[in-house]
Amino acid sequence: MSRRILVIGEPSAGGHLSGASLEAVGAALRLGGGAASVAGFAAGSTAAALAADFARVGVAEVYLTEEPRLDSAPLAGFVRAVATAIAESKPDVVLVGGTTFGRDFTGRCAALWNAAAATGVTEVTESDGGLRFRRPVFGGRATETREVEGGRAVLALRPHAFPLPAEAPVASKPHPIPLPELPPVLLAPHRAGVEAVTTGSGPALGDASIVVSGGRGLRAPEHFHLVEELAASLGAAVGASRAVTDAGWRPTSFQVGQTGRAVSPQLYVAVGISGAIQHIVGMISSRVIVAINSDASAPIFKVADYGLVGDLFQIVPALTSEVKRVRGIA
Amino acid sequence: MEIVVCVKPVPEAETRLRVATDGTALDPEAVKFVLTGYDESAVEQALLLKESVPGSKVHAISYGPAPRTEEVLRAAIALGCDQATWIDSGAAPATDPVDVARALAAAIRPVPHDLVLLGKQAGDDEEGVVAAALGELLEVPDFGFVVDLRWDAAGSRFKFRRASEAGLESWEAPTPLVVGLQQAWNDPRTAKLPAILKSRKAPIAKVTAAARSAEAARSRSVKFELPAPRTGAKLIEFKTPQEAAEKLVKVLREEAKVFP
Numbered sequence: 001m002s003r004r005i006l007v008i009g010e011p012s013a014g015g016h017l018s019g020a021s022l023e024a025v026g027a028a029l030r031l032g033g034g035a036a037s038v039a040g041f042a043a044g045s046t047a048a049a050l051a052a053d054f055a056r057v058g059v060a061e062v063y064l065t066e067e068p069r070l071d072s073a074p075l076a077g078f079v080r081a082v083a084t085a086i087a088e089s090k091p092d093v094v095l096v097g098g099t100t101f102g103r104d105f106t107g108r109c110a111a112l113w114n115a116a117a118a119t120g121v122t123e124v125t126e127s128d129g130g131l132r133f134r135r136p137v138f139g140g141r142a143t144e145t146r147e148v149e150g151g152r153a154v155l156a157l158r159p160h161a162f163p164l165p166a167e168a169p170v171a172s173k174p175h176p177i178p179l180p181e182l183p184p185v186l187l188a189p190h191r192a193g194v195e196a197v198t199t200g201s202g203p204a205l206g207d208a209s210i211v212v213s214g215g216r217g218l219r220a221p222e223h224f225h226l227v228e229e230l231a232a233s234l235g236a237a238v239g240a241s242r243a244v245t246d247a248g249w250r251p252t253s254f255q256v257g258q259t260g261r262a263v264s265p266q267l268y269v270a271v272g273i274s275g276a277i278q279h280i281v282g283m284i285s286s287r288v289i290v291a292i293n294s295d296a297s298a299p300i301f302k303v304a305d306y307g308l309v310g311d312l313f314q315i316v317p318a319l320t321s322e323v324k325r326v327r328g329i330a
Numbered sequence: 331m332e333i334v335v336c337v338k339p340v341p342e343a344e345t346r347l348r349v350a351t352d353g354t355a356l357d358p359e360a361v362k363f364v365l366t367g368y369d370e371s372a373v374e375q376a377l378l379l380k381e382s383v384p385g386s387k388v389h390a391i392s393y394g395p396a397p398r399t400e401e402v403l404r405a406a407i408a409l410g411c412d413q414a415t416w417i418d419s420g421a422a423p424a425t426d427p428v429d430v431a432r433a434l435a436a437a438i439r440p441v442p443h444d445l446v447l448l449g450k451q452a453g454d455d456e457e458g459v460v461a462a463a464l465g466e467l468l469e470v471p472d473f474g475f476v477v478d479l480r481w482d483a484a485g486s487r488f489k490f491r492r493a494s495e496a497g498l499e500s501w502e503a504p505t506p507l508v509v510g511l512q513q514a515w516n517d518p519r520t521a522k523l524p525a526i527l528k529s530r531k532a533p534i535a536k537v538t539a540a541a542r543s544a545e546a547a548r549s550r551s552v553k554f555e556l557p558a559p560r561t562g563a564k565l566i567e568f569k570t571p572q573e574a575a576e577k578l579v580k581v582l583r584e585e586a587k588v589f590p
């Protein structure tokens with residue numbers, strides 16, 4: 001039996017398929033050695049553009065709900081449209097990128113479809129016709145492997161855990177899906193606005209492949225620009241320890257850790273951060289960790305892959321210049 | 331306002347994790363289960379709303395086995411919740427988050443609930459699925475990643491902001507509503523000793539979880555692993571900051587291959 005997968009398309013700010021959705025396509029196309037049949041779902045005013053993006057990476061069949069009301073309606077409406085697409089395309093797995101959207105989507109969709117659900121998934125494999133997936137738990141301090149029983153599953157994939165699909169353009173085959181009648185209670189909430197968060201000009205923290213975080217070692221808010229300049233040279237998002245956000249040097253949206261955001265970038269650079277357990281649990285699943293700290297006995301060096309023991313006020317500006325030099329940035 | 335807050339017993343953050351002998355789960359032996367960060371934050375939010383809306387009540391509900399589930403409910407009562415319901419899972423609680431949501435929904439449906447509050451995710455399995463699944467099962471709108479929640483009495487609606495990839499979204503919504511809170515931004519209060527003592531004798535309603543749905547798919551754990559401990563950083567030797575920078579960039583490009 002060949003596996004049927006439905007990939008949920010989430011638009012990015014520019015109206016194109018988000019990186020996380022493309023990674024979900026990448027994961028779907030690889031599953032079972034590439035034998036799966038993969039369809040897409042897209043909704044809202046940019047649905048047609050998303051379908052074109054799906055076709056660019058080899059997904060021809062796309063279920064479309066071109067309904068502008070879904071742009072700012074609660075997710076419940078979107079999920080009902082997906083349920084109709086599920087009834088038509090009969091997938092056994094629904095994959096979605098594990099963004100805030102994808103994680104909220106997963107619970108709703110799985111409850112509606114009577115499916116198994118999981119988020120933060122880093123690996124999906126076939127095992128004897130069944131589906132297995134792996135995900136970090138306990139803040140990255142352990143990993144569990146789970147098996148789906150009874151077929152249906154909705155899985156939200158951890159950002160950056162799966163490769164992007166190659167370009168493989170095909171002709172798009174759209175299937176329009178009407179928006180089902182919704183109970184009015186589900187449409188009662190109303191979005192009053194969106195304000196861009198001040199994480200500097202770089203990428204969003206949860207979505208970045210490189211994160212540079214600063215801690216109390218920077219001593220004062222007027223020195224935090226050292227971290228931001230290093231981040232800018234690397235195209236990285238800026239994070240902070242709770243010492244920094246508690247002191248009000250940066251808003252809490254910057255905070256990485258147990259009570260902040262958990263991040264899992266390819267590269268995490270901790271500048272002047274001691275490595276308290278509450279910080280570690282938010283970044284331990286990063287692929288490569290670099291620590292810059294003047295105290296050789298700081299616990300951060302126990303979890304880092306590479307360490308520079310020294311004064312950040314000297315090392316960080318030198319590092320920023322060196323990164324700019326090798327990347328050819330003036 | 332009738333507020334339901336769902337809490338979950340979760341191992342203390344400092345717990346040393348060990349794998350159970352069958353290799354599929356955490357060994358619960360010697361683990362202390364407590365009310366954790368996200369849930370404390372949800373209880374705090376419930377109590378703040380109760381304090382701002384006269385006549386409100388907070389009802390804490392938890393699904394799980396004895397005795398840990400009753401203990402976290404007592405912790406919630408000590409913090410100021412008015413009422414508690416324990417959904418007894420038996421010794422082998424469901425681990426699929428939608429099953430947990432079904433058990434919670436069955437207990438919440440018959441009780442008044444203008445607002446159902448949860449932490450964004452549990453501190454152990456980090457699924458973050460239960461709030462959204464509950465929304466669907468109760469046929470109520472749900473929002474995860476909510477950072478601040480207020481009741482606007484004049485407009486008879488909640489006003490809240492939610493963190494998303496696009497930034498901070500502002501929303502307005504009437505009751506009923508399910509909310510998953512982003513983080514412990516609200517400095518949860520700690521319980522006072524007299525309240526802790528009193529909570530030991532507080533009544534806790536007990537219901538037995540219904541049999542799991544026969545037609546639903548679910549997942550089960552087949553392996554629980556601890557990563558090989560990180561061996562500690564490779565320290566890069568240098569004499570000048572320039573040398574430090576050059577050596578680090580070189581290893582990141584050539585050895586770790588993390589940037590072009």
Ligand SMILES: Cc1cc2nc3c(=O)[nH]c(=O)nc-3n(C[C@H](O)[C@H](O)[C@H](O)COP(=O)(O)OP(=O)(O)OC[C@H]3O[C@@H](n4cnc5c(N)ncnc54)[C@H](O)[C@@H]3O)c2cc1C
Binds near residue numbers: 257275278310
């Ligand atoms: C319930 C709870 C939840 C928490 N949640 C979080 C969380 O989500 N995230 C979080 O980050 N923390 C959290 N904390 C706080 C955490 O315990 C630490 O207090 C915090 O992470 C410390 O921040 P820091 O490393 O920046 O500061 P410090 O621990 O003060 O470390 C500063 C470091 O800078 C180094 N340094 C100083 N000068 C220099 C220099 N010139 N050059 C290089 N290095 C220098 C020092 O050697 C030191 O290691 C939480 C705590 C509790 C109790």
